[in-house]
Amino acid sequence: MDSIRVFAPATVANVACGFDIFGFAVDNPGDQITLTTSDEPGVRIVDIIGDGGRLPREAARNTAGIAIQTYLQHIDRTDIGLDIVLHKQMPLGSGLGSSAASAVAGVFAINELLGRPLPILKLLPFAMEGERVACGSAHADNVGPSLLGGFVVVRSYNPLDVIKIETPATLFCTLVHPDIEVNTKDARFILKNEVSLKNTIIQMGNVAGLIAGLMTPDYSLISRSLVDVIIEPVRAILIPEFNEAKKAAIDNGALGCSISGSGPSMFALSRDAQTAEKIGVAMQQAFSAVGITSEAYVSEINRQGPRVLPN
Incomplete structure (x- = not known):
C-alpha cells in the first residue's frame, strides 16, 4: 500500500x-486520517479539515x-516519507478524547501501512506521546480505549499496565456536547490536591462496584456505582445546566450520567438504543x-477501536 x-x-x-483510570470507546464521533507515502523523507501534515485552523500543522x-514520528524512530524507519491529511470530526476541547483519536488514528495507520511490525498494545506509548503534546501529560485513559476498543482500566503508569474488560452486550452510551468549551488544563487546575478519607472510601467502593457490574453483568450495580463524589462536584460548575441535564438523563431511564473527560460533554449509560435516544433528546x-x-x-460501546476505511 502507498496510502491508507x-x-x-x-x-x-x-x-x-x-x-x-477508566475509559471506553464509542462508535461515533471519531477522527479520520489519511497517510500517503512520499519520496521525500519526513512526516508532513499537508491538510487538517474541520479544526477551523486551530491545530498546529507542524x-x-x-x-x-x-x-x-516517535513510532518511526522506535522501529528505525525515519527514512520514510509520509504526507498526512487529518479530518477532525468532533469538537476540540469537547471532553470526547479528540486529541487521543487523532494520535491513535495516526499510529494505527502507519503500523498498518508498514505491515504491522508491532502488536497493537505496543502502539500505546506512541499514542500517549500525542497526548503529551496536546495537554502536557501522557495519560492513557483516552488513547487506551480508542486504540484497544471497549472499556479499559489504567492500573498503572510505571510500569504501564492497561487492562481491557468485558462489558454487557446491550450497554448504550448517550453523549451530549453543549456548544461551550472547557479547557483541560483549567479543568485540572480547579481540582483539590487533597481528598477526605470518607470520600476516598466511597469512591473506591464505586470503582470496584462498576467493574463488577460491567463484568457480571449487573445493571443495577452499574447504576449504583456510577457516582463520583470527588471530581464531578468540582467540575460541574464549569458546565451550565449540568444538574438539569443530569436530572433529565436519570428521569428518562439512564443508569447514570456524568462528565465525559474534563467536559463540557456529558455521557449517560442505558440498557437499550430507544432509551439512549430518549435520554439524548x-x-x-x-x-x-x-x-x-x-x-x-x-x-x-465500540469494542473494535480503530479501523481501516476504504480509500
Whole structure:
C-alpha cells in the first residue's frame, strides 16, 4: 500500500468514579486520517479539515504527527516519507478524547501501512506521546480505549499496565456536547490536591462496584456505582445546566450520567438504543432551555477501536 485511511473513535474518560483510570470507546464521533507515502523523507501534515485552523500543522507539535514520528524512530524507519491529511470530526476541547483519536488514528495507520511490525498494545506509548503534546501529560485513559476498543482500566503508569474488560452486550452510551468549551488544563487546575478519607472510601467502593457490574453483568450495580463524589462536584460548575441535564438523563431511564473527560460533554449509560435516544433528546432540551445548542450521539460501546476505511 502507498496510502491508507483510518478511523479512530472518540472516548469517554473517567466514567464518573474512575478519574484518570477508566475509559471506553464509542462508535461515533471519531477522527479520520489519511497517510500517503512520499519520496521525500519526513512526516508532513499537508491538510487538517474541520479544526477551523486551530491545530498546529507542524508534525512535531501535532498529536497525530508526533505519534507517527516517535513510532518511526522506535522501529528505525525515519527514512520514510509520509504526507498526512487529518479530518477532525468532533469538537476540540469537547471532553470526547479528540486529541487521543487523532494520535491513535495516526499510529494505527502507519503500523498498518508498514505491515504491522508491532502488536497493537505496543502502539500505546506512541499514542500517549500525542497526548503529551496536546495537554502536557501522557495519560492513557483516552488513547487506551480508542486504540484497544471497549472499556479499559489504567492500573498503572510505571510500569504501564492497561487492562481491557468485558462489558454487557446491550450497554448504550448517550453523549451530549453543549456548544461551550472547557479547557483541560483549567479543568485540572480547579481540582483539590487533597481528598477526605470518607470520600476516598466511597469512591473506591464505586470503582470496584462498576467493574463488577460491567463484568457480571449487573445493571443495577452499574447504576449504583456510577457516582463520583470527588471530581464531578468540582467540575460541574464549569458546565451550565449540568444538574438539569443530569436530572433529565436519570428521569428518562439512564443508569447514570456524568462528565465525559474534563467536559463540557456529558455521557449517560442505558440498557437499550430507544432509551439512549430518549435520554439524548431530554438532555439537549435541558441545555436549549437556557439558549445553549448541543450535539448528541448515541452508540453501543465500540469494542473494535480503530479501523481501516476504504480509500
